[in-house]
Every structure is written in C-alpha cells, then in structure tokens.
Amino acid sequence: MHIAEGFLPPLQATAWTLAAAPFVVHGARAVAKEARERPESRLLLGASGAFTFALSAIKLPSVTGSSSHPTGTGLGAVLFRPPVMALMGCIVLLFQALLLAHGGLTTLGANTFSMAIVGPWVGYGAYRLTLALRAPFSVAVFAAMMLSDWSTYLTTAVQLGLAHPDPTGGALASTIRFLGVFAVTQIPIAIAEGLLGVLVFRLLGKIAPNELRSLGLDRALPPTPQEPAPAGSRI
Amino acid sequence: MPRSRVVNLLLLIGVIALFAIPLAFGMNTNGQPAGSAYAGSDSVAVTTVQEVDPDYKPWFHPLFQPSSSEVESGLFALQAALGAGAFGFALGRLSGRRQTTAGAATEPASSVAVDQASSVSIT
Numbered sequence: 001m002h003i004a005e006g007f008l009p010p011l012q013a014t015a016w017t018l019a020a021a022p023f024v025v026h027g028a029r030a031v032a033k034e035a036r037e038r039p040e041s042r043l044l045l046g047a048s049g050a051f052t053f054a055l056s057a058i059k060l061p062s063v064t065g066s067s068s069h070p071t072g073t074g075l076g077a078v079l080f081r082p083p084v085m086a087l088m089g090c091i092v093l094l095f096q097a098l099l100l101a102h103g104g105l106t107t108l109g110a111n112t113f114s115m116a117i118v119g120p121w122v123g124y125g126a127y128r129l130t131l132a133l134r135a136p137f138s139v140a141v142f143a144a145m146m147l148s149d150w151s152t153y154l155t156t157a158v159q160l161g162l163a164h165p166d167p168t169g170g171a172l173a174s175t176i177r178f179l180g181v182f183a184v185t186q187i188p189i190a191i192a193e194g195l196l197g198v199l200v201f202r203l204l205g206k207i208a209p210n211e212l213r214s215l216g217l218d219r220a221l222p223p224t225p226q227e228p229a230p231a232g233s234r235i
Numbered sequence: 236m237p238r239s240r241v242v243n244l245l246l247l248i249g250v251i252a253l254f255a256i257p258l259a260f261g262m263n264t265n266g267q268p269a270g271s272a273y274a275g276s277d278s279v280a281v282t283t284v285q286e287v288d289p290d291y292k293p294w295f296h297p298l299f300q301p302s303s304s305e306v307e308s309g310l311f312a313l314q315a316a317l318g319a320g321a322f323g324f325a326l327g328r329l330s331g332r333r334q335t336t337a338g339a340a341t342e343p344a345s346s347v348a349v350d351q352a353s354s355v356s357i358t
C-alpha cells in the first residue's frame with residue numbers, strides 16, 4: 001500500500017496530506033492522554049506501535065504470485081481505539097520513506113490516510129459490529145485485524161485510480177485495475193493477520209489481564225478456570 | 236496438551252500455512268520472468284501506473300535510496316527486528332508484572348489503576 005515517492009500529482013499529494021494531518025495531530029494527543037491517564041497501559045501502547053512497525057516490514061508471498069505486507073494496525077485500534085494508530089502508523093511510514101525509500105514524503109499523507117486512518121477505523125468498526133451481533137470476542141478480533149489490513153489496500157487502489165485515471169474508462173476503470181493488483185493478493189495476508197491477532201489477544205489475556213480490564217476489554221480475558229473466592233474472604 | 240495450547244498451535248500453523256502453501260506450489264508464478272516472481276505489490280502498482288499513465292513522470296525522488304537490494308532487505312530486516320524486539324520486550328515486562336502481582340491477584344480490578352508496585356503491598 002505504499003504509494004511510491006512522487007507517484008501522486010502535487011495537488012492530490014497535498015490534498016491527502018491535509019486530510020491526514022488532523023487525524024495525526026489528534027492521534028498524538030490521544031497517545032499522550034492515554035500515557036498520562038493510564039500509566040499502566042504504556043507497555044500495551046508500546047506493544048501496539050511495535051506490532052505495526054514489525055508487521056509492515058515483512059513482505060509475504062501470496063496466491064497471486066506477488067508479495068505484500070500486513071499492516072498490523074488492528075491491534076492498537078482494538079486496544080486503544082483508532083486515533084492512536086494515526087500517529088503510530090504515520091511514524092512507521094515516515095521511517096520507511098526516509099530510510100528504505102519505501103513510500104515517500106510526498107505520498108506520506110495518502111499512505112497515512114490508508115494505513116493509519118482508514119484501516120484502523122474500518123477494523124474498529126468491524127470489531128464493534130461483530131461484538132454487537134453477539135459473536136465471540138475472538139471472531140471480533142479476527143474481523144478487526146483482517147479488515148484493517150484489507151481496507152488499507154482497497155483505499156490505496158482508489159487513491160491510485162483517482163490519481164491516474166484510465167484514458168478511456170476514467171478513474172473507475174483505473175481503480176478496478178489497481179484493485180486487481182492489491183485486492184486478491186492481500187486476502188490470504190489479511191486472513192493470516194486476523195489469525196495472528198487472535199493469537200496475540202489470547203496471549204495478552206493470559207499475561208496482561210489487569211491491563212486489559214483497565215481498558216474495558218474484559219471480554220478478552222480467558223474464561224476463569226476456577227471460581228474466584230467469595231469477596232472479602234482473602235483479606 | 237491443554238486445549239488452549241492446541242488452539243494457539245493451530246492458529247500459528249494457520250498463519251504459516253497461508254504463506255507456505257502459495258510459496259511451495261509457486262502459485263501463479265508461471266510465465267513470470269525468472270527473478271520477478273513474488274514482486275512486491277507496491278512495485279507492481281508502480282508498473283501499473285506507468286502502463287495506465289505512460290506520460291506521468293514522478294516529480295519527487297527519495298532523498299535516500301538504499302544502494303542495493305541487499306542493503307534494502309537488510310534495512311527491512313532491521314525494522315522488523317526493532318519492532319519484534321520492542322513487542323517482545325513489552326510482553327515480557329507485562330508478563331513479569333503479572334507474576335509480581337500474582338500474590339495480590341484477588342484484589343479488585345479497580346485497584347489495578349494504581350501502579351503495581353504499590354498494589355503488591357496490599358496482601
């Protein structure tokens with residue numbers, strides 16, 4: 001989903017940057033507020049950033065004969081709501097633009113918009129919707145992780161389609177063509193990311209139950225193996 | 236093996252299988268010139284831009300470009316290592332914090348907001 005440096009016309013590059021900027025600023029404030037008000041969640045906050053930093057560096061082979069990378073933004077979106085991921089995703093993309101020539105400064109806004117804004121919000125929406133339908137927590141996590149990944153790539157296809165319309169079919173035909181590049185390739189990778197997310201939440205449920213509880217994620221906790229002692233009996 | 240560990244193992248196998256199977260069977264790589272199989276979708280997109288919009292010239296170039304694909308893949312590996320290292324560090328700290336508070340595990344969840352160092356002393 002990294003649109004290469006210089007591959008969006010100046011006007012569109014500027015427009016995406018202006019569209020993404022408020023989300024990133026809001027995200028920075030959300031991260032600072034979270035760290036200040038819930039110091040015990042700082043480690044999970046760091047883990048969310050590290051997760052997307054690591055996953056977006058790994059290019060994986062897919063059924064279409066090309067490879068692509070996951071985004072890893074769903075974890076933080078479920079744990080802390082999507083705003084924090086706008087900042088974290090933007091930092092990851094900036095790192096890759098500057099050190100890896102992957103993505104770019106002129107396309108940073110557009111790439112932030114797809115990976116750090118659309119992805120987390122779509123994933124979070126899918127998570128809330130799945131829970132509202134009374135599905136198990138792990139199904140909701142799977143939906144969040146998978147769709148935050150997939151929707152990121154669909155957004156990139158639209159961005160490229162708008163920037164480079166087909167001479168005869170226009171932006172729509174061009175978007176469909178870019179969807180052909182991204183959409184199918186990303187399906188197995190998105191599914192794998194969903195499974196990985198379920199695994200990560202199962203681990204977190206074991207090692208960080210108190211932190212999950214303080215974030216209001218009681219549903220992420222494993223079912224208690226034994227009935228806790230009646231209140232007051234241990235004091 | 237406890238059931239939860241079986242589930243974790245199956246999840247891990249599922250993740251690996253999703254990449255191993257296309258790679259092992261070389262799915263859809265027939266007809267691709269040697270060395271270009273499993274090109275990154277981002278670079279395929281660049282090629283597609285040049286096909287759709289042949290007159291388009293990128294108007295800005297990366298300030299720094301890794302000098303070879305080896306250097307580039309090394310930098311990608313570095314990014315993954317930093318991320319995985321930090322992730323593992325955070326999970327390890329969380330796990331350690333859990334163990335230090337294990338003795339105080341029955342305290343009500345509301346006191347969790349207090350830093351764990353002070354909550355240990357309750358029991």
